[in-house]
Amino acid sequence: EAAVTQSPRSKVAVTGGKVTLSCHQTNNHDYMYWYRQDTGHGLRLIHYSYVADSTEKGDIPDGYKASRPSQENFSLILELASLSQTAVYFCASSDWGPQDTQYFGPGTRLLVL
Amino acid sequence: GEKVEQHESTLSVREGDSAVINCTYTDTASSYFPWYKQEAGKSLHFVIDIRSNVDRKQSQRLIVLLDKKAKRFSLHITATQPEDSAIYFCAASPNSGGSNAKLTFGKGTKLSVKS
Numbered sequence: 509e510a511a512v513t514q515s516p517r518s519k520v521a522v523t524g525g526k527v528t529l530s531c532h533q534t535n536n537h538d539y540m541y542w543y544r545q546d547t548g549h550g551l552r553l554i555h556y557s558y559v560a561d562s563t564e565k566g567d568i569p570d571g572y573k574a575s576r577p578s579q580e581n582f583s584l585i586l587e588l589a590s591l592s593q594t595a596v597y598f599c600a601s602s603d604w605g606p607q608d609t610q611y612f613g614p615g616t617r618l619l620v621l
Numbered sequence: 622g623e624k625v626e627q628h629e630s631t632l633s634v635r636e637g638d639s640a641v642i643n644c645t646y647t648d649t650a651s652s653y654f655p656w657y658k659q660e661a662g663k664s665l666h667f668v669i670d671i672r673s674n675v676d677r678k679q680s681q682r683l684i685v686l687l688d689k690k691a692k693r694f695s696l697h698i699t700a701t702q703p704e705d706s707a708i709y710f711c712a713a714s715p716n717s718g719g720s721n722a723k724l725t726f727g728k729g730t731k732l733s734v735k736s
Contacts, residue, residue, distance in 0.1 A: 539722060550627070550710060550728035551665075558722055566723065567622065598664065606714040606724040607653040607672075612664045 511535065512613035514599050520619045527586040529616050531599030539602045540582040541610065542566070542574060544595040551598065557582055558605070589620045623648040625713050627727030636736045640698040644711035644727050647692065651713040654687060654694045659708040659729070668709075669696070701734045708732070 511534045521527045533540065541556040543566075553566030555574035563574040571593060573585040586593055596617050600610040624647045634640045646654075655670035671678045671685040671694065678685045684697040694713075698705055711727045 541724075543726075548728065551726040553723055553725070556722060564722070567725070600665075606722045609655070609667045609670070610657075610724065612657075612666065614664050 512599055512601050512611050514597075514613040514616050516616060517614065518617040518619075520621060521586075521589045523589060523591060523620055525589050527589050527593075527618065527620075529584040529586075529597055529599075529618070531582045531584075531613055532580055533582075533599075533601040533611075534580065535601050535603070535611060536579070537601035537603045537611075538579070539605055539608075540576065541600045541602075542572075542582070542584045543598045543600065544568070544593075545598060545615075546595050554584065554597075591620050594618060594620045623651060623713055623715055623723070623725040625711060625725050625727040627711055627730055629730045630728065631731045631733070633733045633735060634701050636701055636703060636734050638701055640701050640705070640732055640734070642696045642709055642711065642730045642732070643693065644695065644713075645691075645693045646713040646725075648713070648715045649692065650715035651692075653714040653724075654685070655712050655724070656683075656685065656696050657710045657712065657726075659710065661707070665710065698732075701732075703734050703736055706732055706734045 542554040543551045557576040575583045599613040602608040628643045652673040657665040687694045708729045
């Protein structure tokens with residue numbers, strides 16, 4: 509069974525503060541993704557990566573940075589958190605691309621006050 | 622870029638009936654169409670997919686139909702059970718990988734199966 513873990517599982521942040529969400533996978537997958545889920549918007553892709561030390565912009569990258577220091581780890585960084593970034597964030601991994609099954613982590617619930 | 626519209630935001634059926642969730646997409650280059658399920662308070666997991674080289678795929682009680690001309694695909698759940706209650710997301714991908722690797726999701730359909 510594929511395993512994707514996320515930390516923290518929930519976080520309260522202050523507006524203007526820095527937030528780092530971490531994701532770790534033990535699947536030996538090349539691709540990793542960060543999505544946010546908002547009511548009424550479904551899942552939207554923020555950043556993704558298909559190789560260590562490289563990241564790509566997704567559909568809504570503004571206000572977010574990503575870091576892939578190794579195949580197993582993928583972080584999402586909010587340098588200046590804003591109220592509009594309150595959401596649930598999911599990390600996922602897949603073996604050979606977006607047309608392969610994606611395995612999702614448990615999600616991180618972020619509340620920005 | 623690709624846009625995926627999921628037509629039913631909510632759907633309620635009686636246990637044992639069939640449920641149908643419909644999605645449309647915009648990019649004619651899309652060739653991969655998966656479905657994911659999210660149970661209440663949980664993460665998403667894959668349930669079934671279809672690729673553009675076929676127009677029908679079945680896995681137990683799940684059937685996916687693809688109409689490439691209409692750019693439409695649908696998920697049929699037969700003989701529904703209470704444990705089918707969840708949010709279902711359709712998605713589409715026109716790319717195979719590399720720097721253009723994106724899977725675009727619909728907004729989700731909340732299915733309630735009433736016993």
